[in-house]
Amino acid sequence: MSPSVATAPAADALPQLVADRIPLLLVPALALAALPLMSSLSTWVTLTVAGLAMGMIIFIIASGLTLVFGLMDVLNFGHGVFIALGAYLAVSVLGAMSGWTGSEHLALNLLAVLPAMLVAMAVAGGVGFAFERVIIRPVYGQHLKQIMITMGGMIVGEELIKVIWGPQTIPLPLPAAFRGSLLLGDAAVEKYRLIAVVIGLAVFAAMFWVLSRTKVGLLIRAGVQDREMVESLGYRIRKLFVGVFVAGSALAGLGGVMWGLYQQNVTPQMGAQVNVLIFIVIIIGGLGSVGGCFIGALLVGLLANYTGFLAPKVALFSNILLMVLILLWRPQGIFPVAKR
Amino acid sequence: MSSPLLRLEGVHTHIGAYHILHGVDLEVGQGEFTVLLGRNGAGKTTTLRTIMGLWTAAPGRVWFGGVDIATRSTPEIARRGIAYVPENMGIFSDLTVRENMLVAARSARRAEGMDATRLEWIFGLFPAIRKFWQHPAGLLSGGQKQMLAVARAIIEPRKLLLVDEPSKGLAPAIIQNMIAAFRELKQTDTTVLLVEQNFNFARQLGDKVAVMDDGRIVHSGTMAELVDDEGLQQKLLGLSLAAHQ
Known part of the structure; x- marks a missing residue:
């Protein structure tokens, strides 16, 4: 094998790499735009941290769903059931470890919360595996049927949750060491919100690492763009999809634990309520784009908190308005995925 | 025959x-x-x-x-x-040239795992592949994408x-x-x-x-x-x- 072929002159030309950084400025721009509207800097800090925490939790929940759509064009409206399942499992696990969650020791609190998160992820992932086999697989490529059957799946899931845990709202108090606030200057920032931000960043970093540094991650990114080509290269895209679906369900379970602790109560309908926010986020971000999902989630979280404080009536539709504005600017979302 | x-x-x-x-x-x-x-x-x-x-x-x-x-x-x-180079080339635009090649190299888990001798041979066939190794494939010209599509198909021996x-x-x-x-x-x-x-x-x-x-x-x-x-x-x-x- 000897190199013997000359390069054609045209092969040397390449357009300048222009990084698309504008979307990265959206989150700080929104935060700064809200600053003059606030009565004080401390209020702004409190709301901004709350918005970032909410955004991080939404990102954890939505990141798997956006990949599921990107890989197989599957519209899973039943994603919410994994959120509710995760939250209810947290109720059971933390309830069983109330001695530890009631302790003021951070280590004991963590020893209770970590198993709750792991159990929620494992069970939600397992249920996700069954959900994909039984509900999603028969309707590949049929969007209308996907919407109907996955919504049906969520309703069934909610009813099963009512059978197991009952239909009433159940309190999910924060472990003792997670309660209270830290003072940043005059601003009171809830400890749990900071924890949520840290966990959200950790999940984002882990996801970024997997998608950019591992072969599986490369295949997922390639599959989102052109699944037929990935199959032509010898990879079974359905296996990959099942893996992503299970991981996405597990993350939704984790998000459910965090959302339940954020709200400090759980209801069987909580998944359906969060579902709306999730779909707004993945549409804003660009279907199939994890980076877009991250920015979209932070925008939604911040806007919900700012408008909730400044104009509660506007808060009801502020995220819809945000989605409309983003789509008018970029019809395929913040970071459109280059599809074949 | x-x-x-x-x-x-x-x-x-x-x-x-x-x-x-x-x-x-x-x-x-x-x-x-x-x-x-x-x-x-x-x-x-x-x-x-x-x-x-x-x-x-x-x-x-x-x-x-x-x-x-x-x-x-x-x-x-x-x-x-069997390796396939489709009419639309099937390039993964959001991936770099290196990542496109790595996806095609089924036996390699990392870029370093690709057959270096074969890679050198491919660089000899298509020098643009080496030159734009770390660039997003979506930025390549039509001709460069076609080279990448063929290079990807031959990154490992195929029958x-x-x-x-x-x-x-x-x-x-x-x-x-x-x-x-x-x-x-x-x-x-x-x-x-x-x-x-x-x-x-x-x-x-x-x-x-x-x-x-x-x-x-x-x-x-x-x-x-x-x-x-x-x-x-x-x-x-x-x-x-x-x-x-």
Whole structure:
């Protein structure tokens, strides 16, 4: 094998790499735009941290769903059931470890919360595996049927949750060491919100690492763009999809634990309520784009908190308005995925 | 005569309500460079996609290395040693050139795991691949993308290479580059089935030629035969090579 072929002159030309950084400025721009509207800097800090925490939790929940759509064009409206399942499992696990969650020791609190998160992820992932086999697989490529059957799946899931845990709202108090606030200057920032931000960043970093540094991650990114080509290269895209679906369900379970602790109560309908926010986020971000999902989630979280404080009536539709504005600017979302 | 590595027997392909292939019979010998010619809509791309399992032969048989792969899945067909370069090149635009190559190298988990000797050989064939190694593939020109598509298909040894219209939309200089690369590839005894409309491109590479029309093979023979017979060219392709030189 000897190199013997000359390069054609045209092969040397390449357009300048222009990084698309504008979307990265959206989150700080929104935060700064809200600053003059606030009565004080401390209020702004409190709301901004709350918005970032909410955004991080939404990102954890939505990141798997956006990949599921990107890989197989599957519209899973039943994603919410994994959120509710995760939250209810947290109720059971933390309830069983109330001695530890009631302790003021951070280590004991963590020893209770970590198993709750792991159990929620494992069970939600397992249920996700069954959900994909039984509900999603028969309707590949049929969007209308996907919407109907996955919504049906969520309703069934909610009813099963009512059978197991009952239909009433159940309190999910924060472990003792997670309660209270830290003072940043005059601003009171809830400890749990900071924890949520840290966990959200950790999940984002882990996801970024997997998608950019591992072969599986490369295949997922390639599959989102052109699944037929990935199959032509010898990879079974359905296996990959099942893996992503299970991981996405597990993350939704984790998000459910965090959302339940954020709200400090759980209801069987909580998944359906969060579902709306999730779909707004993945549409804003660009279907199939994890980076877009991250920015979209932070925008939604911040806007919900700012408008909730400044104009509660506007808060009801502020995220819809945000989605409309983003789509008018970029019809395929913040970071459109280059599809074949 | 070399034994056929690939043999299509009475292959029919339906896409939705459309009956595209009407009993295609085709043989590609081990180590041969076979060109599939024909006008637009003759069924050339459908033939390649049917071999790859992207569309199903029904009825019909596709023998590859003595095994009927007509009902096998696309990943399994690829793993049996068939590489495919589609007409649209199938480049993953959001991935870098390096990542595109790594995805194609099934045995490598990391870029460092790719066969360095083979990679050097590919860099020799297509220097642009080395030059733009870390660049997003979406930024490459059409010619560079085509080079990447072919490079990706040969990053690991494959028994058969299916290439769909590699000269389409390329500048003459890039086409010459591509011809030189395929000639180099021929020296490695790689079996190639290439779909082409550009007869001038095809005649410089092909050992064998098959001509399709209306979903059927209407001629098969050696390329030399077709190149030497203007009457046959006129009859089969509606052109005379002499008029295009």
